Amino acid sequence: MRSDPKLTAPRARGRIPAALLFAAMAIAGCRAAPKSTATPGPVPAGFSLGPHETVFIDTLQARTFRFFWETTNRRSGLALDRWPQRSFASMAATGFALTAYPIGAERGYVTREAAARRTLHTLSFLWTARQDSAAAGSIGYQGFFYHFLDPDTGARFDKVELSTVDTALLLAGALFCQSYFDRGTAAEDSIRALADSLYARADWSWASVRPPTIGHGWTPEEGHLPYDWRGYNEAMLLYILALGSPTHPVAPEAWDAWLTGYRWGEFFGQTHLGFAPLFGHQFTHCWVDLRGIRDGTMRARGLDYFENSRRAVLAQHAYATSNPSGWIGYGPRLWGLSACDGPVHGEFTLDGRVRRFETYWARGASFTEIQDDGTICPSAVAGSIVFAPELVVPTLLAMRDDFGDLVCGRYGFLDALNPTFRLDVPVQHGMVDPRLGWFDTDYLGIDQGPILIMLENWRSGLVWRVMRQNPHLARGLRAAGFTGGWLDSLGTPP
Numbered sequence: 001m002r003s004d005p006k007l008t009a010p011r012a013r014g015r016i017p018a019a020l021l022f023a024a025m026a027i028a029g030c031r032a033a034p035k036s037t038a039t040p041g042p043v044p045a046g047f048s049l050g051p052h053e054t055v056f057i058d059t060l061q062a063r064t065f066r067f068f069w070e071t072t073n074r075r076s077g078l079a080l081d082r083w084p085q086r087s088f089a090s091m092a093a094t095g096f097a098l099t100a101y102p103i104g105a106e107r108g109y110v111t112r113e114a115a116a117r118r119t120l121h122t123l124s125f126l127w128t129a130r131q132d133s134a135a136a137g138s139i140g141y142q143g144f145f146y147h148f149l150d151p152d153t154g155a156r157f158d159k160v161e162l163s164t165v166d167t168a169l170l171l172a173g174a175l176f177c178q179s180y181f182d183r184g185t186a187a188e189d190s191i192r193a194l195a196d197s198l199y200a201r202a203d204w205s206w207a208s209v210r211p212p213t214i215g216h217g218w219t220p221e222e223g224h225l226p227y228d229w230r231g232y233n234e235a236m237l238l239y240i241l242a243l244g245s246p247t248h249p250v251a252p253e254a255w256d257a258w259l260t261g262y263r264w265g266e267f268f269g270q271t272h273l274g275f276a277p278l279f280g281h282q283f284t285h286c287w288v289d290l291r292g293i294r295d296g297t298m299r300a301r302g303l304d305y306f307e308n309s310r311r312a313v314l315a316q317h318a319y320a321t322s323n324p325s326g327w328i329g330y331g332p333r334l335w336g337l338s339a340c341d342g343p344v345h346g347e348f349t350l351d352g353r354v355r356r357f358e359t360y361w362a363r364g365a366s367f368t369e370i371q372d373d374g375t376i377c378p379s380a381v382a383g384s385i386v387f388a389p390e391l392v393v394p395t396l397l398a399m400r401d402d403f404g405d406l407v408c409g410r411y412g413f414l415d416a417l418n419p420t421f422r423l424d425v426p427v428q429h430g431m432v433d434p435r436l437g438w439f440d441t442d443y444l445g446i447d448q449g450p451i452l453i454m455l456e457n458w459r460s461g462l463v464w465r466v467m468r469q470n471p472h473l474a475r476g477l478r479a480a481g482f483t484g485g486w487l488d489s490l491g492t493p494p
Contacts, residue, residue, distance in 0.1 A: 244476025
C-alpha cells in the first residue's frame with residue numbers, strides 16, 4: 001500500500017541535484033542542508049540564530065519536506081497517515097503535502113516544475129476520483145472526502161467518516177497551491193482551475209445539518225454524525241473556508257455559533273482562549289496570517305489569535321518547567337503536548353506511583369483540561385516556532401542532542417517520545433530504550449506538516465504571504481467579521 005520512490009526531481013541549473021543533497025544529509029544526520037533560495041523573513045527582536053542553529057533548522061526543514069516528497073503515493077498523490085509502518089492515506093496529511101511542494105520549490109529542494117507536476121497530479125486525482133453515497137469504493141461525497149483512504153485507489157478505508165475538518169485541511173493546501181502557482185504555463189493554469197473546482201464543489205450548506213453550525217461528518221451507514229464543530233479548536237479553519245465559499249457557503253450566523261464554544265481562562269500566568277493540545281493553536285495559523293487582524297471577540301479582548309496562541313505556548317512551557325506530575329525530563333529542554341502516538345494503553349506502577357499511559361491521544365495542558373502521560377510531541381514544539389522561537393529553537397536542539405537518532409532521523413523528528421516509560425513490556429508503537437525511555441518509530445503526516453509549514457512561515461512568511469492574496473480566504477475572514485492589518489489593505493474579493 002505504500003510507494004517508496006527515490007527522489008528524482010529534475011536538475012535545476014546552477015544547483016546540486018536534490019537527490020545528491022538529500023543523500024549527503026542522510027550521511028550527515030540532522031547537521032547539513034541544501035542552501036535556501038527563499039526570501040528571508042524577519043527574526044523577532046532579541047532572538048537570532050547562530051551558525052550552528054541555522055544549519056540545524058535548515059536540515060530539519062529539508063528532512064521534513066522529504067517526508068512528503070518521498071512517501072506520498074505515486075499513483076494517487078495521496079499522503080500517508082504514517083511511515084514507515086504500513087498505513088492508509090490521510091486526507092489531512094494530503095493537504096499538508098500540497099502545501100509542502102511550493103515550499104520545496106522555494107527552498108530549492110526540487111524545481112518549480114517538479115513541484116507543479118506533483119501538485120497537478122494530486123489535484124487531478126482528487127477531482128476525478130469517484131464521489132457518491134456508496135459505502136465502499138468512493139473517495140467522498142458532496143465535495144467532501146473520507147478521513148482515511150486506500151493510498152492506491154483513493155477508496156474509503158474501512159468504515160471511516162466523511163470528515164469536514166480533514167476536507168478543510170485538504171482544501172487549504174489546494175488553495176495555497178492555487179495562489180502560489182501563478183504563472184501562465186499549462187500545468188499552473190490547470191492547478192489553479194482544479195483548486196477552484198475542488199473548493200467550489202464542497203457543499204458546506206449540506207454539512208450544516210443543524211444550522212448554523214457545521215457537523216463533524218457523515219457516513220453512508222448512519223448519515224450525519226450527531227456532533228457539531230464549536231470553538232475553540234482546529235476547526236476555525238473549517239468555518240473560515242465554509243463562510244468564504246462562492247457556491248455553497250454556510251449562513252453568516254455560523255461564526256457566532258462557533259464562538260459559543262469559546263472558553264477563556266488563565267493557566268500558569270497566561271490568560272487566553274483555551275484548547276489543551278497545541279495542534280489546535282497551530283493548524284489554522286499554518287495557512288492564515290492572523291497577526292494584526294481580529295474578529296469581534298478578539299477586538300473586545302484587545303488581542304489577536306496569534307498572540308492567543310503565543311500565550312498558550314508560553315503556558316505549556318511553564319507547565320512543563322513546573323512539572324507538577326513529576327514526569328522524567330520535563331523542563332526547558334523537553335516540553336510540548338499535542339495529539340500524538342504513545343507507548344501503551346494501561347496503568348503501571350513506577351517508583352511506587354501508579355501511572356497511566358495512552359497510545360494515540362490528544363495530549364495537552366490548559367485550564368480546560370490536562371491530558372498528560374509524560375509523552376512529548378516534537379511537532380507541538382516545532383510547530384510553535386512562529387509564536388515563541390526563543391523557547392522553541394533551544395528545545396529542538398536539546399531534544400536532538402539529548403536523544404540523537406532515537407528522536408531525529410531520516411525525515412526529521414519522529415512523532416513522540418516518553419522518557420518516563422522504561423518498562424520491559426510490549427508497546428503498540430515504537431520501541432523502549434531501558435535507559436532513555438520510549439520512542440516512536442513512525443513519522444505522522446499531520447505532525448510533519450505543521451513543522452515544515454511553521455518553519456517556513458517563521459523564516460520567510462511564504463505561506464502566509466501567498467495566502468493573503470487568495471480571494472476565497474479573504475472573503476471567509478471578512479464574513480467572520482475580521483478586520484484590520486493586511487486584510488484591510490486588500491480590495492474587495494469577488
